[in-house]
Amino acid sequence: MLLTRFVTNIRPHKFVVTVVVFAFISCGAARDLRNVTEPKNPETCTILKATGGDDTKLIQEALDSCAKGKAVALSSETFYSGPLTIPSGVSLLVDQGVTLKAIPDPLLYDLGAKTCGTLDDFGVGCKAFITINGAKSSGIYGKGTIDGQANVTMTGKNKTWWELSNEAVTAHNYQNNPMLVQINDSVDITVYQVSLINSPFYTLTAYGTNGWTVWGITILAPPTARNTDGIDPIGCQNVTIAHCYVSMGDDNVAIKALTGPSRHISVLNNHFDEGRGVSIGSEVNHGISDVYVANVTLNGSVNGIHIKSNTYRGGHIRDITYDNLCVYRAQHPIYLEMDYVHLHGNRTPEFRRISINNMKALKKGEYIIYGLSASNPVEVTLNNVHVVKGSVFLERFANITGKFEVEDSTGNKCGYAGID
Numbered sequence: 566m567l568l569t570r571f572v573t574n575i576r577p578h579k580f581v582v583t584v585v586v587f588a589f590i591s592c593g594a595a596r597d598l599r600n601v602t603e604p605k606n607p608e609t610c611t612i613l614k615a616t617g618g619d620d621t622k623l624i625q626e627a628l629d630s631c632a633k634g635k636a637v638a639l640s641s642e643t644f645y646s647g648p649l650t651i652p653s654g655v656s657l658l659v660d661q662g663v664t665l666k667a668i669p670d671p672l673l674y675d676l677g678a679k680t681c682g683t684l685d686d687f688g689v690g691c692k693a694f695i696t697i698n699g700a701k702s703s704g705i706y707g708k709g710t711i712d713g714q715a716n717v718t719m720t721g722k723n724k725t726w727w728e729l730s731n732e733a734v735t736a737h738n739y740q741n742n743p744m745l746v747q748i749n750d751s752v753d754i755t756v757y758q759v760s761l762i763n764s765p766f767y768t769l770t771a772y773g774t775n776g777w778t779v780w781g782i783t784i785l786a787p788p789t790a791r792n793t794d795g796i797d798p799i800g801c802q803n804v805t806i807a808h809c810y811v812s813m814g815d816d817n818v819a820i821k822a823l824t825g826p827s828r829h830i831s832v833l834n835n836h837f838d839e840g841r842g843v844s845i846g847s848e849v850n851h852g853i854s855d856v857y858v859a860n861v862t863l864n865g866s867v868n869g870i871h872i873k874s875n876t877y878r879g880g881h882i883r884d885i886t887y888d889n890l891c892v893y894r895a896q897h898p899i900y901l902e903m904d905y906v907h908l909h910g911n912r913t914p915e916f917r918r919i920s921i922n923n924m925k926a927l928k929k930g931e932y933i934i935y936g937l938s939a940s941n942p943v944e945v946t947l948n949n950v951h952v953v954k955g956s957v958f959l960e961r962f963a964n965i966t967g968k969f970e971v972e973d974s975t976g977n978k979c980g981y982a983g984i985d
């Protein structure tokens with residue numbers, strides 16, 4: 566049984582004033598510490614034209630022999646390729662009008678156990694389509710498209726990558742599918758303007774990377790495509806995700822701390838359509854702090870703001886600030902939960918100093934704030950958060966400062982400067 570109660574809590578005005586001052590001070594540090602500006606395409610070392618066949622070797626050799634600081638440009642029509650690795654200091658530039666398609670042959674991505682393209686209990690049998698590992702100052706640029714082809718029948722199989730992902734639901738196990746782009750243990754990585762579509766698994770993921778700029782990119786997959794997460798910083802520091810459009814079948818952004826802490830992350834001026842919202846979690850065991858999410862429109866995602874952990878994951882989540890959020894039609898505009906999927910263990914999650922400022926939700930929704938215990942509540946401040954009358958508020962062990970501004974109608978637009 567859930568120990569929920571409905572709240573319409575109105576608190577004294579002085580709390581709201583305190584909150585404003587606090588939020589202003591805290592967001593100075595709670596973001597990417599670098600001064601990030603719009604990236605510029607690097608100069609090219611080679612310009613490649615597609616042969617129409619398998620161009621893996623052509624592209625990989627060009628990347629391997631490209632001078633540091635420069636980019637291999639793909640400049641004509643459609644390239645087909647197996648997995649590629651972008652070396653340190655080198656970038657890939659996919660020109661406007663060009664598509665780089667991942668050949669849907671599981672054997673090409675297999676990590677050795679011959680499990681890629683099958684179901685098992687682990688789901689870690691494939692390498693990514695594009696890997697950046699232990700690199701410094703590498704990137705992916707250009708207004709072209711990288712297509713994971715997860716909607717196309719796999720070579721030697723009778724199904725697509727996405728159909729395999731759906732089979733894992735009924736089989737109660739995991740699909741072995743490649744991520745589209747995986748960055749590991751790198752420094753100063755840029756992903757600029759490119760469109761990343763139809764990823765077989767997480768679309769754009771970075772582990773243990775310090776200095777990561779994701780600017781002006783588009784991520785697209787149908788809302789039914791399972792586990793296609795948009796942009797996932799995992800154990801990363803100094804990250805900026807700005808001016809991006811993300812619409813797919815899972816978290817639009819998911820900040821995690823599976824391999825190390827994630828800190829100093831800015832999520833600015835983005836438009837998210839289908840998906841599961843701006844998420845923190847659930848793998849947050851190493852802790853997440855200093856996250857600043859501002860000027861974000863969510864139009865179609867299941868959740869707006871979602872912070873999730875449980876006693877199995879643990880993790881301290883602190884100094885998370887949201888400012889200027891427009892949520893069109895989320896089921897859960899705000900969802901802060903310390904008992905995510907009721908998974909239990911012996912770790913203690915903590916959600917402290919979360920502030921939500923200037924948020925408007927245009928449709929009725931369910932607002933859920935579930936802490937762990939009276940001595941370990943979710944600590945959140947609300948300032949100028951407008952919600953529609955008829956919304957449901959479920960609160961359990963929630964330490965809320967400020968209040969929801971419940972209105973008959975919040976209109977059909979947020980009217981915040983800079984966001985639609």
Ligand SMILES: *[C@@H]1O[C@H](CO)[C@@H](O)[C@H](O)[C@H]1NC(C)=O
Binds near residue numbers: 600802
């Ligand atoms: C984050 O950026 C700041 C400012 O450039 C820098 O001093 C700091 O070392 C960076 N942190 C990491 C972990 O790279």
Ligand SMILES: *[C@@H]1O[C@H](CO)[C@@H](O)[C@H](O)[C@H]1NC(C)=O
Binds near residue numbers: 598600
């Ligand atoms: C960022 O810019 C501000 C203002 O110009 C400057 O004070 C600060 O030192 C810069 N930080 C870094 C890490 O370059």
Ligand SMILES: *[C@@H]1O[C@H](CO)[C@@H](O)[C@H](O)[C@H]1NC(C)=O
Binds near residue numbers: 716717762
């Ligand atoms: C896969 O998706 C692409 C674009 O998203 C589309 O052009 C193509 O027709 C689709 N292919 C199949 C087999 O559905």
Ligand SMILES: *[C@@H]1O[C@H](CO)[C@@H](O)[C@H](O)[C@H]1NC(C)=O
Binds near residue numbers: 723
């Ligand atoms: C492929 O799948 C279809 C329908 O899912 C089925 O009718 C067909 O027999 C299958 N073919 C093979 C070779 O397994």
Ligand SMILES: *[C@@H]1O[C@H](CO)[C@@H](O)[C@H](O)[C@H]1NC(C)=O
Binds near residue numbers: 772
């Ligand atoms: C990247 O890091 C993850 C997490 O530590 C690890 O599981 C994966 O094997 C690494 N991949 C490569 C190519 O190093």
Ligand SMILES: *[C@@H]1O[C@H](CO)[C@@H](O)[C@H](O)[C@H]1NC(C)=O
Binds near residue numbers: 864985
């Ligand atoms: C929101 O999504 C709906 C349905 O896709 C669309 O009609 C509308 O134009 C979108 N509005 C904005 C501001 O993105």
Ligand SMILES: *[C@@H]1O[C@H](CO)[C@@H](O)[C@H](O)[C@H]1NC(C)=O
Binds near residue numbers: 941942944964966
């Ligand atoms: C709950 O909020 C009050 C202020 O309203 C604060 O004094 C107290 O320390 C908070 N408790 C916890 C456990 O965060």
Ligand SMILES: *[C@@H]1O[C@H](CO)[C@@H](O)[C@H](O)[C@H]1NC(C)=O
Binds near residue numbers: 983
């Ligand atoms: C949010 O948008 C406004 C209006 O375009 C802009 O002035 C402000 O700098 C943006 N905030 C951030 C943090 O980018």
